[in-house]
Amino acid sequence: METKRRVLLLGTVSLVAGVFAADVFLPWGNVAPVLYACAVLLSFLVSRRPYPVILAAACSLLIVLAFSLRPGGSTAVDVINRSIAELLTWTTLVLGYLTKRTQGDRLIGPHGQDEYQRLFDSNPAPTWVVDSESLAFLAVNQAAIRHYGYSREEILRMTVLDIRPPEDIPRLLELLPKALASSEPRMWPGKHRKKDGTIIHVEVGAQALTFAGRPARLVTASDVTERKQAEVVRRQVLEKVISAQEEERRRIAHGLHDETGQLVASLLVGLRGVESAPTLEAARAKTGELRRIAARTLEEVQRLARGLRPGALDDLGLQDALKRQAAEFRDNQGIPVDLHVSLPDGHRLPPLVETALYRIVQEALTNTAKHAAAKMVSIVLQRTASAVNLVVEDDGCGFDTGMLQSGARTSRHLGLHGMRERASLLSGRFSIESRPMGGTAVYVTLPVEEPAS
Numbered sequence: 001m002e003t004k005r006r007v008l009l010l011g012t013v014s015l016v017a018g019v020f021a022a023d024v025f026l027p028w029g030n031v032a033p034v035l036y037a038c039a040v041l042l043s044f045l046v047s048r049r050p051y052p053v054i055l056a057a058a059c060s061l062l063i064v065l066a067f068s069l070r071p072g073g074s075t076a077v078d079v080i081n082r083s084i085a086e087l088l089t090w091t092t093l094v095l096g097y098l099t100k101r102t103q104g105d106r107l108i109g110p111h112g113q114d115e116y117q118r119l120f121d122s123n124p125a126p127t128w129v130v131d132s133e134s135l136a137f138l139a140v141n142q143a144a145i146r147h148y149g150y151s152r153e154e155i156l157r158m159t160v161l162d163i164r165p166p167e168d169i170p171r172l173l174e175l176l177p178k179a180l181a182s183s184e185p186r187m188w189p190g191k192h193r194k195k196d197g198t199i200i201h202v203e204v205g206a207q208a209l210t211f212a213g214r215p216a217r218l219v220t221a222s223d224v225t226e227r228k229q230a231e232v233v234r235r236q237v238l239e240k241v242i243s244a245q246e247e248e249r250r251r252i253a254h255g256l257h258d259e260t261g262q263l264v265a266s267l268l269v270g271l272r273g274v275e276s277a278p279t280l281e282a283a284r285a286k287t288g289e290l291r292r293i294a295a296r297t298l299e300e301v302q303r304l305a306r307g308l309r310p311g312a313l314d315d316l317g318l319q320d321a322l323k324r325q326a327a328e329f330r331d332n333q334g335i336p337v338d339l340h341v342s343l344p345d346g347h348r349l350p351p352l353v354e355t356a357l358y359r360i361v362q363e364a365l366t367n368t369a370k371h372a373a374a375k376m377v378s379i380v381l382q383r384t385a386s387a388v389n390l391v392v393e394d395d396g397c398g399f400d401t402g403m404l405q406s407g408a409r410t411s412r413h414l415g416l417h418g419m420r421e422r423a424s425l426l427s428g429r430f431s432i433e434s435r436p437m438g439g440t441a442v443y444v445t446l447p448v449e450e451p452a453s
């Protein structure tokens, strides 16, 4: 594009010089004014400003100069011709600017005036045309206006630096030469600032083009803020899962060492006593004690196993495991639980779905116990043709769900995110409804294949 501009620049200068020489020595009449006007017209292809003005001024001077240099003096017709030439030159310049202004920052396609403009405007991603040298915005589409909150007029008075957070600008200036030199379309990560001050994470793509005769970049931004936040939360959930696993292991190791280990040690001592008992009677007397220790050992091992994974979930299925969980909750917290499960008799849900629903109910009940001060809880589990729906609802103090969006508290409160993650891993949906003093309801829908009839 630069070569084309240089050729045009050279062409217009040569044309003006040629016309001047001919004007001095040849009786060209009205040809010279027309050719000067053509040169001014061509100059708009070189640049929008200020080159056409400089060229028009030069033409104007040369018209007068040729008048005084002409051998053999000048006639009245000559004066008229030169006045026409001046008029034509300046009129062409003004018309050129008027046309450019109406086309100005519009994109014109091969099949119609505003074809590209319509494509540009209807692009759902925020898009701008940016001047490669001044970094000023030359055009902006509707999506950018909507997303960033600035009006078209405001944006067209701004540069790329104005939508960057100040701390991001040094890095941008460092990357810019590399980005401008690259002809490969690629996405650059960064941050943008909306009119209301919100900082968003973006991936910005740029492509070189010539716009209104100037080297420019077509810049598109996609807002990846939600994706970034989800990545952060996912990492925190993963960390929590790992630390919960470690905690679990420590608890089991403790249990095995302190409780089970002690009981097995007592069993060993008891057995040695039986071995060395002087009479059969004495040995028999010791076995009663040993049986009690063995029963406690078994109970302890079962308790540890239950903590690891509810046996009922594997052996009896979700319905019984939930019944047991609800009963334990009622006994421990003193809050009645209304449980309604309608699953087809004898039909088991996929193991991953059962585990997810069990753990979601567990977290919802823990939240009720921790935060709700509820008088009662209801759990409803229903199977439809292609999904299973779960609702856990309490009549407690509720909370403002708006704080979940703010993301401010995510690092310490991960239970709800964990529920959402479990549902989304199984392509399901999770939502929570709550109002201060209006109770809390957790809704989960997981897709499952239709039961074979």
Ligand SMILES: Nc1ncnc2c1ncn2[C@@H]1O[C@H](COP(=O)(O)OP(=O)(O)OP(=O)(O)O)[C@@H](O)[C@H]1O
Residues within 6 Å of the ligand: 367, 368, 370, 371, 372, 394, 396, 397, 398, 399, 412, 413, 414, 415, 416, 417, 440
């Ligand atoms: N049933 C409920 N009743 C009242 N407030 C609730 C209820 N469930 C959740 N909340 C509110 O939502 C917040 C987030 O819950 P979440 O389970 O994510 O975190 P947490 O329970 O505080 O911590 P943890 O990461 O240990 O689960 C809670 O701190 C509480 O303020």
Ligand SMILES: [Mg+2]
Residues within 6 Å of the ligand: 363, 366, 367, 414, 415, 416
């Ligand atoms: Mg919680």
